[in-house]
Amino acid sequence: RQGTCIVTGASSGLGLATAKALAETGKWHIIMACRDFLKAERAAKSSGIAKENYTIMHLDLASLDSVRQFVDTFRRSGRPLDVLVCNAAVYFPTAKEPTFTAEGFELSVGTNHLGHFLLSRLLLEDMKKSDYPSKRLIIVGSITGNTNTLAGNVPPKANLGDLRGLSGGLNGLNSSSMIDGGVFDGAKAYKDSKVCNMLTMQEFHRRFHEETGIAFASLYPGCIATTGLFREHIPLFRLLFPPFQKYITKGFVSELEAGKRLAQVVSDPSLTKSGVYWSWNKDSASFQNQLSEEASDAEKARKVWEVSEKLVGLA
Ligand code: NDP
Numbered sequence: 001r002q003g004t005c006i007v008t009g010a011s012s013g014l015g016l017a018t019a020k021a022l023a024e025t026g027k028w029h030i031i032m033a034c035r036d037f038l039k040a041e042r043a044a045k046s047s048g049i050a051k052e053n054y055t056i057m058h059l060d061l062a063s064l065d066s067v068r069q070f071v072d073t074f075r076r077s078g079r080p081l082d083v084l085v086c087n088a089a090v091y092f093p094t095a096k097e098p099t100f101t102a103e104g105f106e107l108s109v110g111t112n113h114l115g116h117f118l119l120s121r122l123l124l125e126d127m128k129k130s131d132y133p134s135k136r137l138i139i140v141g142s143i144t145g146n147t148n149t150l151a152g153n154v155p156p157k158a159n160l161g162d163l164r165g166l167s168g169g170l171n172g173l174n175s176s177s178m179i180d181g182g183v184f185d186g187a188k189a190y191k192d193s194k195v196c197n198m199l200t201m202q203e204f205h206r207r208f209h210e211e212t213g214i215a216f217a218s219l220y221p222g223c224i225a226t227t228g229l230f231r232e233h234i235p236l237f238r239l240l241f242p243p244f245q246k247y248i249t250k251g252f253v254s255e256l257e258a259g260k261r262l263a264q265v266v267s268d269p270s271l272t273k274s275g276v277y278w279s280w281n282k283d284s285a286s287f288q289n290q291l292s293e294e295a296s297d298a299e300k301a302r303k304v305w306e307v308s309e310k311l312v313g314l315a
Pocket residue numbers: 008009010011012013014015033034035036039059060061062063086087088089090111140141142143220221222223224225226227228229230
């Protein structure tokens with residue numbers, strides 16, 4: 001049978017390119033989990049994804065009610081769940097003040113990490129029930145959260161500290177809006193959220209791989225300098241960033257190529273290993289990459305998991 005794959009944030013950038021790459025094989029039905037239904041519909045149509053290969057379902061990761069609603073809607077569709085791709089993200093590099101999710105969590109960590117954390121915890125139950133031979137749960141990571149890389153060393157660096165802001169609810173009222181308890185910094189909040197994504201993937205692996213056989217993976221698809229992720233950045237940055245990545249760092253990758261890479265992690269028979277952070281070299285060959293010390297800290301992963309469970313109402 002066709003596999004069913006949920007992709008969050010499939011209305012643009014990497015998510016859309018991945019949906020397209022998977023749909024083209026004819027082996028996948030894509031559930032495009034998006035906050036803007038019309039935008040998703042237009043995106044699917046204009047990128048030529050065949051109608052029978054996708055369904056759009058509303059999901060706003062910045063609202064835990066919406067996450068629960070999405071899970072209900074998906075369950076009512078009667079489809080099995082074979083692969084889940086947590087791809088959506090927001091990035092506010094120039095914001096002076098934090099903004100917040102429906103529950104009052106700082107918006108980048110609230111969307112990128114906490115929304116996905118609840119989503120993947122709930123949908124794990126659905127994946128357990130699927131009889132698909134190669135089930136996978138993928139959370140898109142990033143080099144910027146990895147301080148063992150050049151890109152990850154551009155300040156402000158990711159650092160979760162002792163999680164005092166996260167434990168306090170990340171609401172900027174009785175706690176800081178930053179995980180480490182520091183002053184709000186939009187670029188750092190994004191990087192911190194990506195560290196949480198990579199830690200969550202590993203904690204899933206430790207807790208559930210043996211029992212469920214699901215492969216848990218993260219990846220850095222390369223710098224896709226042209227996506228909407230940089231829409232909040234200053235115009236000069238948006239002008240210079242793509243050529244800088246193309247010609248100086250040579251880390252640039254097109255949306256098309258990045259989508260093929262993520263599609264590999266979804267369905268390539270050779271990428272079944274669990275607990276892995278995938279990257280690609282300049283010849284576009286995948287390899288198992290090393291995470292930074294913080295992004296591979298098992299104790300921190302456990303703490304992030306436990307605090308996040310409380311915040312999203314699972315504990
Ligand atoms: P885009 O901004 O193009 O895509 C992000 C997607 O997330 C959009 O579809 C957006 O929806 C969706 N989204 C944002 N907020 C929500 C929400 N509250 N609920 C549901 N969906 C939401 O960026 P990219 O394609 O670049 O980013 C995709 C992933 O790739 C992210 O996880 C990012 O961290 C990662 N990444 C990107 C890199 C890059 O260089 N671009 C490098 C490394 C990793 P909408 O269309 O409605 O805005």
